[in-house]
Amino acid sequence: MDIFVRPGDSLWRYSEVFNISLQLILDSNRHINPPFLRVGQRVKIPGFIITNYQIKQGDSFWQITQSRNIPLVAILLVNPGLNPNQLQIGQIIHIPVRITWRLVDGKQNYTYDIMMKDIRTLIDAYPFLQSSTIGYSVLEHEIPELLIGNGTKRVHYNGSFHANEWITTPIILTFLNDYLLALTNQSTIRGLSTLPLYRQTTLSIVPMVNPDGVNLVIQGPPNDEVLRNQLIRWNSGSTNFSGWKANIHGVDLNDQFPAKWELESARNSKTPGPRDYGGERPLSEPEAIAMADLTKKRNFARVLAFHTQGKVIYWGFENLEPPESEVLVNEFSRVSGYEPINSAGSYAGYKDWFIQDWRRPGFTVELGSGTNPLPISQFNDIYEEVLGIFLAALYM
Known part of the structure; x- marks a missing residue:
């Protein structure tokens, strides 16, 4: 106003x-x-x-x-x-x-266009929320970062690294919306006053790392005939892309980071497809490059990558994580009921690279349970489970 x-x-x-x-x-x-x-x-x-x-x-x-x-x-x-x-x-x-009501409606097939519209609506209503473009997807969709807060502790959340895990995007933006409501209405979330969190922390959010892949899962292949035929071929001839995790190049963006990438690449697919192909080299994809550049620029104290599914939190990598990581993950587990697991036994993930290069806490949080993409009917339950983690990452 x-x-x-x-x-x-x-x-x-x-x-x-x-x-x-x-x-x-x-x-x-x-x-x-x-x-x-x-x-x-x-x-x-x-x-x-x-x-x-x-x-x-x-x-x-x-x-x-x-x-x-x-x-x-x-x-x-x-x-x-x-x-x-x-x-x-x-x-x-x-x-x-x-404004006393949510502006984000997360209980729908949450495409890239819906996300961008909601981001514009939030920024118009809450102009202390900042937005910038950190890069572009293969199909030249802007990848936005949102910043809220002015504290010295820098925390990062991201969602939709994997296309069929797109429910993470509206979950994250619903939390952001609730955070904004609590700040402007001087109310609490689970008894916590939010203004001290705002003053102590700068929260960075990339709500949709993989916009092309999300749209592919929700809307099907694009109209461009060459690209459409290629995607269907990579998808074993099927037009059902519900099992697609990769970007539009058929590269799994969470297998793209230089954290023992060679080991992960050696045991996974060697060709583009719905999942587990790490590309020809680390950081070959524009979405992964954008995330790496952002992380170097912001110098985060901790990062949380939200995925689905399993109700677990992975918090280690090759014993390089600091002691603080275990303290944090135990609190995340306490407030969510999710199981902390030190390692998934995999490499080349975003949080792996962050732990390796910064020796700071990094987490992969697997929301909900079932088969991806998780049904929107789980939205409320997942949100209530993860809300404590969103808050704990700010107050710890």
Whole structure:
């Protein structure tokens, strides 16, 4: 929601009027120098939308503010030049409304386009949430990273490395949505106040590492005849891509990292296909390159890669993980009921590479149970299980 500065206004005053943290207002307006607000300058207030109201016979400002529990000054701020003593029947005025509902609907076949639309909606409503493009998929879909928080501890979550594990994307974005709601409504999640987490931690999220693969699983092969025929051939002649984990090149993106890649490659498929082909070399695929570049740039304290399925958490690699990893995974297990397992006995994964090169905690969290892609009917149960892990990775 945008408002326009009046004489004598301050960001602190806006914080009081809208009952929202000054920190969130500052972070929503990074282009503004707070001591030097200019009359008429546009200021973003996070966590609010504007609705229109048509004045009826007998309406008064007092009635309008009382019925909506909104201070008079809040309505004046979104209606520059309005005289509350001269309302006209039929006149349209703007009413600020606090967002108290989820904007993300994760309980659907969650394609790349739906994700991008939801990200735009979240950024519009919560402008302290930042977004940037870390790279492009094979089919030139942008791969977005979302950043929230301004703390020194840098934590990273990612989802949909594997195409038919796409439910991880709406699960992660639902948590982000709930985090944003708690921040702007000054509420808690499982009894935890979220503003201290925001101040202590910078959370990086790449919700969909493999957009081409996700769309392939959900929507089927693309219309381009050459690519379509190639994919069907790699898929053993089937047009059912529900078992497809790889990117659109038939490369498994979680077998792409230089952490004993040669050992993983030697025992897996040697040709493109639905799963387990690690490519001709490490980091050959643009999606894997984007994730590697981001990780080098951000210098994360810990990373969590969300996959499905099994209700387990893999937390080690070749005994290179620090002692902190076991402390963290035990807390993740306590709050989720998931089983901690030191090693999956595999190589070349994203968390393997992170542990190897940074000697910091990295985790692969396998959500839910069953056959991938997990049915959307499991969404609520999975979310409740993993919510504690999302939070613990921030407060630990």
